[in-house]
Amino acid sequence: MSDSLKSDYQLCEEIGRGKFGTVHRCFLPATAQSFACKTIQKSLLLDPTDRDCLEKEPKILQLFTGAANILQLFKVYEDEDYLHLVTELCDGGDLYERVSRGPLSEPSAASVFRQLMSAISCCHRAGVAHRDVKPDNVLFDAQGNLKLADFGSAEWFGGGRMSAVVGTPYYAAPEVLMRREYNEKVDVWSAGVILYIMLAGVLPFRGDTTTETFEAVLRANLRFPAKIFRSVSPEAKDLLRKMICRDVSRRFCAEQVLRHPWVMSEGETRSMADMNFT
Numbered sequence: 001m002s003d004s005l006k007s008d009y010q011l012c013e014e015i016g017r018g019k020f021g022t023v024h025r026c027f028l029p030a031t032a033q034s035f036a037c038k039t040i041q042k043s044l045l046l047d048p049t050d051r052d053c054l055e056k057e058p059k060i061l062q063l064f065t066g067a068a069n070i071l072q073l074f075k076v077y078e079d080e081d082y083l084h085l086v087t088e089l090c091d092g093g094d095l096y097e098r099v100s101r102g103p104l105s106e107p108s109a110a111s112v113f114r115q116l117m118s119a120i121s122c123c124h125r126a127g128v129a130h131r132d133v134k135p136d137n138v139l140f141d142a143q144g145n146l147k148l149a150d151f152g153s154a155e156w157f158g159g160g161r162m163s164a165v166v167g168t169p170y171y172a173a174p175e176v177l178m179r180r181e182y183n184e185k186v187d188v189w190s191a192g193v194i195l196y197i198m199l200a201g202v203l204p205f206r207g208d209t210t211t212e213t214f215e216a217v218l219r220a221n222l223r224f225p226a227k228i229f230r231s232v233s234p235e236a237k238d239l240l241r242k243m244i245c246r247d248v249s250r251r252f253c254a255e256q257v258l259r260h261p262w263v264m265s266e267g268e269t270r271s272m273a274d275m276n277f278t
Contacts, residue, residue: 005077005084011037015091020044020054021082025089035074038085049164053152058085060151063126069119071139071149090147092140095194099135103201106236110267112138113195115146117263120191121254123148124184127158133190134171135197157184169213170203174220174246185251192243199236200228204244220246235262 016023173189
């Protein structure tokens with residue numbers, strides 16, 4: 001552990017573990033505040049791409065200082081062996097835990113979803129694509145506010161296109177899995193998958209193997225099984241079709257999603273005849 005980190009913070013219990021390191025709760029005696037400390041072990045970063053992510057994540061997070069729905073980075077410590085990122089503490093769990101308990105009501109899903117899309121829209125306005133939007137990376141603080149986290153796969157697109165295969169197959173857009181050039185709308189697809197899960201309690205595309213999952217995503221045959229979607233509004237389904245859309249030119253951008261009537265009405269249904277939002 002960095003001597004500077006030890007002199008500033010008191011490291012407490014482990015609260016998370018990932019491929020390259022751990023997350024601990026930490027305590028700042030000077031202010032009696034608790035934070036999270038993500039510690040990345042550099043020796044585990046054997047792939048040059050992983051090393052690039054190591055350098056990129058704190059730089060990208062610093063762009064979003066003060067952003068309401070993006071995890072806040074407060075301090076970076078680095079020594080020869082480790083990188084430590086001190087962030088705000090999100091002890092309200094993650095979205096994966098919430099959806100594991102079953103579908104959410106439309107108003108509850110809309111409340112979460114609006115915050116998620118606000119975070120994604122903020123990223124896109126800054127020229128950043130997250131590229132790994134999934135329930136595990138959607139955290140909540142003690143007050144229940146959503147925080148988009150884990151920017152290790154994020155990339156600046158600056159109006160250009162990206163091509164690296166990143167993210168998680170269940171949530172990745174078809175163009176990513178096809179190893180084609182893509183734009184920031186891959187995050188909109190992923191958020192659409194999350195919305196589908198919140199409303200249905202199941203993934204829209206899945207298979208028994210990784211290959212089958214890939215094939216299901218590439219087919220992008222979006223279905224709304226009657227038994228599962230019986231109580232889901234036409235407005236919510238309309239939004240899902242516009243987000244989980246294989247044709248990128250027709251897929252909504254983040255700002256269009258935020259202007260959709262279902263989001264603006266916070267999940268309260270209204271007549272499809274009133275849906276003038278393109």
